[in-house]
Amino acid sequence: MTDLGALGEFGLIERIVARLGDAAARDILVPPGDDAAAWRNRGAVTVATTDALVEGVHWRTVVSGADAPTMSWADAGWRAIASNVSDIAAMGAMPDFALVSAVLGPSVDLEALDHLVEGMAAACREHGVRIAGGDVDRGSQTVLAVTLLGHSEGGTLLRRNMGRLDDAVAVSGHPGMSAGGLALLEAGRGTEPAHAALLQAHRRPRARVELGRAALDASVRCGIDVSDGLLQDLGHIAEASRIGIEVDIERLPLHPAATAAFGRARAIELALGGGEDYELAVTGPDERLRALSSASVPVTIVGRVVAGHPGEAWALDANGRRHLPRSAGWDHFPPVEAAP
């Protein structure tokens, strides 16, 4: 275990920038190494988001009591970038630059740091992002606080408050896979080859930048990324748009690996309540949403905007019963009422 202290703060930063390779923004107006970074504006509008990943909360890289690690340092670095790119994608904007404040806990030695940086660099390359600046501190718990800056050419964006009555509601990919991967890891079932897709979804989620752009190009105006769980995130649209959103459980795009690993009932729970998928949920005219499916990611219509229960999103089961989400996942609570 190589201690970081020997390098000193500035030695550490030099090493990080060197290992970022072409993921470091070296050719901007002011590259890393001055008081602040600077770049000529792209597009008319700046889009900006920040999201922190906390060791022990969002991931475990070392054994903690009886709990095995959930991912590698490289995975944690990847996710810190991808989760932020996802918020830019959910606006229909293009990601440009990341700033990273890293608080390194005692479990981070030099090898761990190198892997962390490699994972960040890989996610940057995958999503067309470069790191323009950052800050490194020591602490008692590792925190990766990333800010992602992007742009929009004209200023039109996917918003949460643009859901309209009679819109269809669609989601990309197979929500619930990340939560499924985590559930397998927590149950000590992380090594079976049949589960690889679920583990990959948890450890290396890919943000849907192209889909966000394609949605805007297709005149879709309402979207969100599925980071808190499908029903809960649709609830954010419902609240911001003052509409109701009804999801048909029968139409959920369950992934075969999830159904195989957990059975259908639990796969449904994961799809409705599992977070951190970084898929996009959008609302708009049915035919526009259908046209968004691509070779790289399916887009499935799962529900509709309705007049009743403004501010709420719920799932309708085969018996016509309504299930509301809860912050801990929709499945922890019984149905609230029979559907009207």
Place this chain on the structure above:
Amino acid sequence: MTDLGALGEFGLIERIVARLGDAAARDILVPPGDDAAAWRNRGAVTVATTDALVEGVHWRTVVSGADAPTMSWADAGWRAIASNVSDIAAMGAMPDFALVSAVLGPSVDLEALDHLVEGMAAACREHGVRIAGGDVDRGSQTVLAVTLLGHSEGGTLLRRNMGRLDDAVAVSGHPGMSAGGLALLEAGRGTEPAHAALLQAHRRPRARVELGRAALDASVRCGIDVSDGLLQDLGHIAEASRIGIEVDIERLPLHPAATAAFGRARAIELALGGGEDYELAVTGPDERLRALSSASVPVTIVGRVVAGHPGEAWALDANGRRHLPRSAGWDHFPPVEAAP
């Protein structure tokens, strides 16, 4: 002690945005509450920096063993904003928006959070900044990771690599005051009225936005903020500009409160090695630097750029001896050699 859990994540965010008052950016293209914030670009160039403050490293708000608190939650919130604004000021740019990733440790109850937000809001108002977005998590240690976005009209900026031979070197205010305030607190001398200015410098530093702009307007092109200590930060200029920088100890603008509290020798050590002052250090033609002094902040010429020892900054004492900085403060090491 009111627990934060009762509010839930979204209740917490609503409360924070409400308490930010006019420090929240409510009238931008996409205000807080969507996947990302968005605003129409100001100026041609975006300037961006990130800096994290870690509880127990950068401040103590609660008693820790034998150690008394160094500042209030409101002070910590203020400093998290001001330290980032300072990096924008050091580019000669104008600060616009902040994004805040807050990891709240167990010592943060609802009252502490309210005070933290009030301190951030006060610093935002003082520096003309508004908070455009953020993220809140729980953790075992409080971390305030702030990203500050600003702009430059034409793209001309104060750089570290623009120091030139025969430039004069100047610093604003009275460097060492913040470290002096902290030293008093650590020694249990924080309650004496004569020390108020030093404590204020530590707890409520003001970033030098107007000075950075004025320097650029006066065709000064080289600057940095004094966050690591005067000699160390001048060393960053020396390294980036491939020049030597010599500081005359006799010309240091010692604050009377520092001299009174510590005596002249220790006040000099603090001025050369003490960090977190958020004053600006600039290099340029003597007469241009002299003209930067204003009613609100003095600017003092303390040294010059020389041809010898490129990449180094040092202090010259009354006996002609050269003192180099060290990361832990210049005073921990003896002089390296007689001056040439």
